[in-house]
Amino acid sequence: MYCKVMSAVLKGLKTEFVCVETDIQNGLPMLHMVGCLASEVKESGERIKAAAKNMGMGIPAKKIIVNLAPAWVRKSGAAFDLPIGVSILGALMEIPKENLENVLILGELGLDGSVRPMRGLLPMVLHAKTQGVKTCVIPHGNLKEGKMAEGMRLIGVSSLKETIEFLKEGRVPRHRTARKKEKKEKCIPDFSDIKGQRTLKRAAEVAVCGGHNMLMVGPPGAGKTMIAKRMAGILPKMGEQEKLEIMKIYSVLGLLDEMEGEEQRPFREVHHTITKAALIGGGIVPKPGELSLANGGILFLDELAEFQRGVLEVLRQPLEERQIRLVRNSGNYVFPADCIVVAATNACPCGNFPDLSACTCTPSQRRNYFGRISQPFLSRIDICVEAPKIQFKDISADGQEETSALIRKRIEKAREIQEKRFGNKSMVNAKMGIKEIERFCIMDGEAKDCLKEAYTALGLTPRLYHKILRVARTIADLKGDEKIKRIQIREALGYRVMEQRNWRE
Known part of the structure; x- marks a missing residue:
């Protein structure tokens, strides 16, 4: 008996898809998981067994091998509990393969079979959307977060049993809408x-x-x-x-x-x-x-x-x-x-x-x-x-x-x-490179003479020279001027007090 489920893992802010495969055979009873797993993922086997038992869906004493591919990606976090549980129970209950296609499953399991909220769901759902995934099965507690990815079909589940019922029979869980918490308006200083x-x-x-x-x-x-x-x-x-x-x-x-x-x-x-x-x-x-x-x-x-x-x-x-x-x-x-x-x-x-x-x-x-x-x-x-x-x-x-x-x-x-x-x-003026500075930071004659004099007098470096031009460009933008003028160069130089005063005296 074989079942394959799609899940995901975060690598920094980048999302990698993970294929959770389960193969169940007759043999020495065991639950063996492979695929470059962190300790919390290895521990998920005990959580899944207890959750399935408490949901009335016991796992039989058979040889169960779970593989999380690709093997070179390190799998960490508790969000693999639900996909691994679905993969095992799916192999036993023979969930139709077409019901698992283009479905991303994420969530942490409690020992009572409940599905708990997780961290980092938003970047995973957004990545899934860009890759053409149509449906995401996620913890009900993360449903509000997931809805930020508009256009994705989200199924919020609160238990392992609800997840299996949806994937096998298409029964969408119904939950009471929680009351919105009254959030105090943040006082913004003026x-x-x-x-x-x-x-x-x-x-x-x-x-x-x-x-x-x-x-x-x-x-x-x-x-x-x-x-x-x-x-x-x-x-x-x-x-x-x-x-x-x-x-x-x-x-x-x-x-x-x-x-x-x-x-x-x-x-x-x-x-x-x-x-x-x-x-x-x-x-x-x-x-x-x-x-x-x-x-x-x-x-x-x-x-x-x-x-x-x-x-x-x-x-x-x-x-x-x-x-x-x-x-x-x-x-x-x-x-x-x-x-x-x-x-x-x-x-x-x-x-x-x-x-x-x-x-x-x-x-x-x-x-x-x-x-x-x-x-x-x-x-x-x-x-x-x-x-x-x-x-x-x-x-x-x-x-x-x-x-x-x-x-x-x-x-x-x-x-x-x-x-x-x-x-x-x-893009803002502070991010301009050398080519952008040469193109957009055009000075008139007086401005150029002023900066030339300051460059020698203050012992400026090329880096500081370019920073002064960027600041002067911003000052000119506030004024609405196309060319940088002398007064704007002087103001930009005035913002370099570290070069004009020796604070270490």
């Missing part, structure tokens, strides 16, 4: 809450408009964290395809509830004690990290100088390539990292530098503190801006500050210019 700090606000607007990474340096209480938390509120709204790509990452980590119903882009804030694996992803079976969770949104690194230097150094390549590549014996894993990195730091341990009258740190303490941030890392930050101490006249001033809605309106208008320029909605 830029109008911030008094003063016009330079910081302008830098934040430019950073979001062009997708530029940004660093703020200043004393405690200057509004650096407030600015960062409000930047997510001025990002353009997500498209449906972009939202699905972000949801796939959250699904793999079981964090889909955090993004459910959210129209705002991701904002992730990490503590300075974070590890490399938690930041960029990793593990025996690699999973995405915080950098990937911030994909399409903002990753905020507060107290940047307190991070371990090694943790910051692993960001250097992802900041350039907008993706993370991890190499393991089991294969290569690629995770998206297309986000805006916003960082904030004090200039010294006490936080008062460059105010020498208030700073209590010695020059060596300042050098050691800021020396934790390497120059190669800083050169990958497009906008570095100083956050001065807020004066009393600014914080006590009357009048309404500019709202996030007004700032977003200007950004969306500039993003439309970028979309027309590149012919791609996801």
Whole structure:
């Protein structure tokens, strides 16, 4: 007796189809599973036996061999319980082969035969849709998640028995519709809450408009964290395809509830004690990290100088390539990292530098503190801006500050210019390569002379030269100018305070 069932496994964010084959013969009673299996898949045999017995569908004492192909793909996770159980019972009950064609089966089994929800279902169902699979049998608890893949026939099952009845007789399970949980509206902080700090606000607007990474340096209480938390509120709204790509990452980590119903882009804030694996992803079976969770949104690194230097150094390549590549014996894993990195730091341990009258740190303490941030890392930050101490006249001033809605309106208008320029909605000025810079960053004569003078005076590198041009292009887009002018070059140079002031003095 033989039965074949289609299932799937995640390899990072990539889905691989797995063929679950079962052959039952007379012989020494055993249940033997092969096919490069992780420990949790090997243990599924005991769960399946107990689930079938408690559902009144006992497995006879025969020689049962289960093969999960292809053998070179590592199978991990508990989502193979249901397909293996269906494959065994299908061979015994002789489920018609045509009923199993183009049907993807996923789910974890409990000892009572119930089908439990699983992680990472969304990317599997989306992949199945692109490969022409017509029907997916999934846990009822994942039904809402699966419906994000429009056009796929989804069968939500709550037990092993319901699954067999559907596959053998075509009986679709009926369940009571659960009441929707009332979700509290998320309070989005607004830029109008911030008094003063016009330079910081302008830098934040430019950073979001062009997708530029940004660093703020200043004393405690200057509004650096407030600015960062409000930047997510001025990002353009997500498209449906972009939202699905972000949801796939959250699904793999079981964090889909955090993004459910959210129209705002991701904002992730990490503590300075974070590890490399938690930041960029990793593990025996690699999973995405915080950098990937911030994909399409903002990753905020507060107290940047307190991070371990090694943790910051692993960001250097992802900041350039907008993706993370991890190499393991089991294969290569690629995770998206297309986000805006916003960082904030004090200039010294006490936080008062460059105010020498208030700073209590010695020059060596300042050098050691800021020396934790390497120059190669800083050169990958497009906008570095100083956050001065807020004066009393600014914080006590009357009048309404500019709202996030007004700032977003200007950004969306500039993003439309970028979309027309590149012919791609996801392409922004920060992603321009050398050829795009030569083609689209055209300066007038005065702008070119200004940048030439600054290149020599500030000792700029070619990388910084190109970053200044990208930022200047974004500033020109906000103004609606086709050519980059001198004033826009000067503003872009003003966002390179790391080269103009020696913070390590």
